[in-house]
Amino acid sequence: MGVTIKDIAKSAGVSYSTVSKALRDSPLVKEPTKTRIIEIAKQLGYQPNVAARSLVSKKSNTIGVVWPTIERVTHSALITGLNKQLEQLSYTTLISINEMEFAINTFNRYQVDAIVAFDDRNSKEPANSTVPIVTYGIAHDQSPFPTVDVNRRQAIRSAVQYFMSIGHKRICYVGDLLQEDRLQEEKVNGFKQAVKSFGLDPYYSRVVSVSDLEQYDGYEATKKLLKDREPPTAVISGSHDLSKGILRAVYESDLSIPHDISIISYDNIPATENFEVPLSTVGVPLQLITEKLAEVLMDVINGEETEKRIFLEPELKITESCQPINGG
Amino acid sequence: MGVTIKDIAKSAGVSYSTVSKALRDSPLVKEPTKTRIIEIAKQLGYQPNVAARSLVSKKSNTIGVVWPTIERVTHSALITGLNKQLEQLSYTTLISINEMEFAINTFNRYQVDAIVAFDDRNSKEPANSTVPIVTYGIAHDQSPFPTVDVNRRQAIRSAVQYFMSIGHKRICYVGDLLQEDRLQEEKVNGFKQAVKSFGLDPYYSRVVSVSDLEQYDGYEATKKLLKDREPPTAVISGSHDLSKGILRAVYESDLSIPHDISIISYDNIPATENFEVPLSTVGVPLQLITEKLAEVLMDVINGEETEKRIFLEPELKITESCQPINGG
DNA sequence: CTTCTGAATAACAACGTTGTTATTATTGTA
DNA sequence: TACAATAATAACAACGTTGTTATTCAGAAG
The missing domain is CATH 1.10.260.40 (lambda repressor-like DNA-binding domains)
Known part of the structure; x- marks a missing residue:
């Protein structure tokens, strides 16, 4: 054959x-x-024949990606980017959507050269793996593998700080997920912490919950928010999709951005698509994340020492969607 | 090691x-x-060691899934289901998000036992593959591989037919995608064809376009639709998410379902989540699709003859979201 | 007490590839 | 013309596993 x-x-x-x-x-x-x-x-x-080749060379030039939560869209763009990145290093990416331990065993049998695991809320410690593992997600200290993570706490804090620096006092964060999701929690905590340490009034500067991170959720939440007697003058959005809904709701209420409300969106995409007003963002560009992931992967493959906790620092990109509180 | x-x-x-x-x-x-x-x-x-084992046995007990359009959520539930199904047959699933030809080459090198390819709009004919391939998506005749597909055209037609049988004359279909997407086109064509062959007035029974298949798109489209002088009495929705938005828009307009508007949603999920009114659906249950896919996969692996074009027939599930036109 | 039978285990070839070592062909030099 | 030295290719072992064949050993039968 x-x-x-x-x-x-x-x-x-x-x-x-x-x-x-x-x-x-x-x-x-x-x-x-x-x-x-x-x-x-x-x-x-x-x-x-990969089987024969990797049998003798003990190399497969393949990276396994463990991604049990395929149904949550969160990481798809990241994986796509990583795939591209690794392709350039002439590595092939294979994905398993099985439960972490099973997936890792599979990849061990396949002798992939390294594994990327996306942190899952209920992921047990990955069992004994001959193949080196790199995790992405919330860095928890007990993990024995190098972790690449985004400093989400700092991202939201930067946004708050920026708003304060241009005079805002009523700053809301839209994006608290009711279900447990450590990535979201980090952002919420960043916000609460900032409110506290910067001495903002928690009555006006509060967290708005949404049931999901999609456009409609942002729309719905903002509609409610704007009915307040004293709505915020600045909004920080927890995700790109939420932001779309937020903008929609603001316009429908005959308010304008940034005149009535300033907005910064948490986002990994560098240039945001053509909104009426270009959106200010804070976050780590996707490419930076994938580059770092690829770098760490190559390090562990070559048996080089790596930092165990790698926190990528977010960047603040301010556009016309923000304006000083007494500037208009 | x-x-x-x-x-x-x-x-x-x-x-x-x-x-x-x-x-x-x-x-x-x-x-x-x-x-x-x-x-x-x-x-x-x-x-x-899979390499050694599959080298000698020429079997890897692995199925490769080609899924270049990871960013479109469409197939994630299907892949999850297929993964489960195959796990029960003690096969492991590996996914590649690379471009079709590259992915198929990869899987050939890995000597997977069979490949499932999700039809992509711009998929070239998959090149020479030693490994048998099964495609899912619109069955086009020139493909030399067995294809499993859902008869979307028939699904929408059934919905139209049902609405007519209970007296509706103004039936709209929400879900035409502007970008090229053969899966959506099939549904739209099914609708248009039905309107024509059943002799409905195309002025009242028309196709409503949306920019995407998410909740907000359905909401927006329906809002506009309801402003018509003579809005439809029955709506067919192209996707589950759209339906959520449609319901929302109907309620916000102080209309009730099914009193003012009847609705059937195209859907693969058998029991739809708890809406105010349980949603009528038409479509092939996901499990049926994955079962069929698994079956065909096993057939091609065992070298058995398979039907080349397998069309799964949709089921109509009517609930309280539909009501005869002169029944209220 | 041999010889036979069958169970239990050991030895070995093969899968397709890579890296090392051995062989042959070619050239340059005395 | 003979002999290194080198270039080009061939032969072979190894990777970890499976399936087939060979060996050993106990107990049964003669």
Whole structure:
């Protein structure tokens, strides 16, 4: 069925070891022979057998991604980016949506070179794994593997701080998820902490809950929020999708941005799509995250020492969606 | 690094071939020896090396899923279900989000036993693959691989037919996507065809476009729709999420379901979550799809002949969200 | 007390590849 | 012309596993 180097060898009239070298572009094979062999391989539609190759070389050039929460969209953009990043390093990405322990066992059997695990709320400590693991998500101290994480707490804090610096006193955060979600919790905590340490009045500067992170949830929450006697002058949104809904609700209430309300959105996407007003954002650009992840992966593969907790610092990108409180 | 059967053999004082047999539960090994070996294997944390195993057995017990459009949520529930289904057949699922041809090459190198490819609008004919392929999506005739598909056209047609049978004359379909998406097109075509062949007035029974399939899009479209002088008495929704928005918009307009408007939603989920009124649906239950996919996969793996085009017929589930036009 | 039978285990080849070592062909030099 | 030295290719072992074949050993039968 599958065409092997032996088939090519026979067809080219050389030994199979020569074929192997030719295909790996070894200098030990004469140039004309090499090109002839490569040509034949292409003609026969040869695909190297990973099993055989990784059996002898103990390398598979593959990264396994453990992603049990496929249904939550959160990480899909990140995984897409990581996939691209790794492709450039000539690694192939395989994804398992099974439960963490099972997935890790699978990848161990497959001898992938490293594993990326997305932190799940109910993930047990990944069992004994021969393959090195890198986790992404909330860095908890007990984890024995290097973790790459975004400093979400700091992100929201920066946003609050910025709003205060331009005179805002009533700053709300939209995006508290009722269900347990550590990533969201971090942001909420960042906000509460900031309110406290900056001495804002918690009556006006409060957290608004939503049932999910989609556009409609932001819309709904903001509608309610704007009915307050004294609505906020600045809003921080917990996600890009929420922001879309927030904007919609603001416009429907015949208010304008930034004149009546300033807004900053937590976001990983660098340039936000064409809204009426370009949206200010705070967060770590996706590419920075994937680059760091790829870097750490290469480190653990090459057995190099890595920092155990890597916190990526968010960037604040201010556009016309923010304005000083007494500037209009 | 990895512990092999030879390590176990040494530790148990037997030959490695005996270990292999013991772990595969062969009757050629005496019971006490067997249990002793298994015990040692467990202690050492042995994980069989897939590379070696699939090299000799030419089987990997793995199914590859090609899913380049990870960012579109459409198929995530389906893949989750398929994963479960295959797990029960003791197959492992691996996913690649790379472009079709690349992904198929990868899976060929990995010698997966079969590949499931989700039809992508711009998928070229999958190149020469040693591994059998099953596609899911719109069945186009030129494809040389078995295809499993849902008869979306028929689904929408059934809904129209049902509405007519209970007296509705003004029936709208919400869910035309502006971007090219063959799955959506099928539904729209089913609607248009039904309107024509059933002799409905295309002025009142029309297609409403949305920019995406999310809740807010349904909300927005319906808001506009209800402003018509003569809005429809029945609405067919193109997706579950759209339906949520449609319901919301109807209620906000102080209309009631089914008194003022009847609604049927295209959906793959059998029992729809707790809305105010349980939602009527038409579609093929997810489980039926995954079962069929798994079945076809097993067939192609075992080299059995399969039907080339498998169309799953949708089911209509009517609840209180529908009512005869002159019944209230 | 041999010889046979069958159970239990050991030894070995094979899977497709890579890296190392051995062999042959080619060239340059005395 | 003979002999290194080197280039090009061939042969071979190894990776960890499975399935087949060979060996050992106990007990049964003669």
